[in-house]
Amino acid sequence: MSTEWKSRFARCGSNVTIEPDVHIEHPELFEVDDDVTICRGFIAMGRPRVRLGQGSTLFPRCFVQGSGQLVFHGKVDMYPGGYVSTGGENGIVEVGAGTHFAVACALYGGGGLRIGELVNVAGHVLMATVQHDPRLHEGTPMAKTSESAPITIADDVWIGANASIVPGVNIATGCIVGANAVVTRDTDPYGVYVGIPARRHGDRRPAPAESTQA
Numbered sequence: 146m147s148t149e150w151k152s153r154f155a156r157c158g159s160n161v162t163i164e165p166d167v168h169i170e171h172p173e174l175f176e177v178d179d180d181v182t183i184c185r186g187f188i189a190m191g192r193p194r195v196r197l198g199q200g201s202t203l204f205p206r207c208f209v210q211g212s213g214q215l216v217f218h219g220k221v222d223m224y225p226g227g228y229v230s231t232g233g234e235n236g237i238v239e240v241g242a243g244t245h246f247a248v249a250c251a252l253y254g255g256g257g258l259r260i261g262e263l264v265n266v267a268g269h270v271l272m273a274t275v276q277h278d279p280r281l282h283e284g285t286p287m288a289k290t291s292e293s294a295p296i297t298i299a300d301d302v303w304i305g306a307n308a309s310i311v312p313g314v315n316i317a318t319g320c321i322v323g324a325n326a327v328v329t330r331d332t333d334p335y336g337v338y339v340g341i342p343a344r345r346h347g348d349r350r351p352a353p354a355e356s357t358q359a
Contacts, residue, residue, distance in 0.1 A: 158199070178219075193231045198242065203227070211236060213254055218242040218262075223250070230254060232275065232293075241300065246270070256293030256312055261300035267324070271309045272296055299334075319349060 151157045153172040158179035169175065169189040177183075178199040186206040189195065193211050197203070200220040207227040209215055213236025215229055222245040223229075229238055232255025241262035248268045252258055256274030275293040294313035298304075302316055305324035310316070315331045322328055323339035323346070332338055336345045 164205075193229075197221075211254070213237050214239070215254070216240065221245065224248045224268075228252070232256070236274075240264075247306075257295035259295070260298045261302065261318075263301050264298055265303045267304060267306040267308075269307045270304050272298075273310065274312050276312060321349060 150163045150172065154175045154177055155173055156176040158177060158181065160180050161177055162182040164183065164185040166185040167183055167187045171192050174192060174194045176196040178197060180200045181197045182202040184203060184205040187203050188208050190210040191212055193209050193213065193215055195209065195215045197217050198219040198221065201217040202222045204223060204225045206225050207223050209229045209231065211231030212234050213231030215231050216237070216239040218240065219242040221240050221242070224247050226249040227246055228251045230253045231238055232253065236255040236257070238252050238254035238258045240260045241264065243262050244260055244264040244266070246266045250266055250268070250270045253273045253275050258272055258274050274296050275291055277288060278292045292312070296310055296312065296314050298316045299318040301319045304322045305326065307324055308322050308326045308328065310328045314328050316322065316328065317332045317334040319335040320332050321337045322343065323337070326339050326343040327341045328338060329342040333345065335349045337347045337349060338344065339346045
């Protein structure tokens with residue numbers, strides 16, 4: 146890592162790798178723990194307040210913007226093309242240890258997005274705590290209106306490819322959300338949810354007992 150980045154971060158641990166072609170408009174708002182990697186093509190625009198926990202990796206071409214907070218606890222991986230909008234100053238995207246995001250996930254934290262530990266997020270998943278207000282506002286195009294509500298995702302959740310989570314949803318511990326599902330309401334623990342809108346299809350099956358033979 147170049148000494149330039151280390152001196153410009155608010156805090157920087159040891160064994161930090163910053164690859165070439167990284168652009169951070171306000172590195173003084175970054176706190177970086179040990180063993181963090183920021184890969185080539187990463188961009189941070191605006192004034193996001195970023196804390197990257199030990200062992201976390203931002204893979205190539207990830208993009209962060211806004212003026213809210215982004216917090217990765219230890220060993221969070223965001224694979225190539227990930228997008229994070231932290232929203233305004235009160236926005237937050239907080240991600241628990243051991244969680245990973247496959248390619249091209251989009252996270253919007255303007256309404257408050259909190260994701261637990263050991264969550265597996267497949268490619269092209271959208272988590273939107275903000276959206277355009279679909280109601281008719283006299284004289285105001287929909288593109289200029291918005292509404293927001295928090296999203297909370299508990300520990301040990303698996304979200305399949307191309308799924309969408311809308312504002313105001315809580316996903317309970319251990320759930321599976323199927324590919325292409327749109328989650329519009331809270332879930333129950335260890336349920337399997339599929340469809341548009343997502344409905345409970347069943348429960349996670351217990352793994353077979355391990356053999357005790359020598």
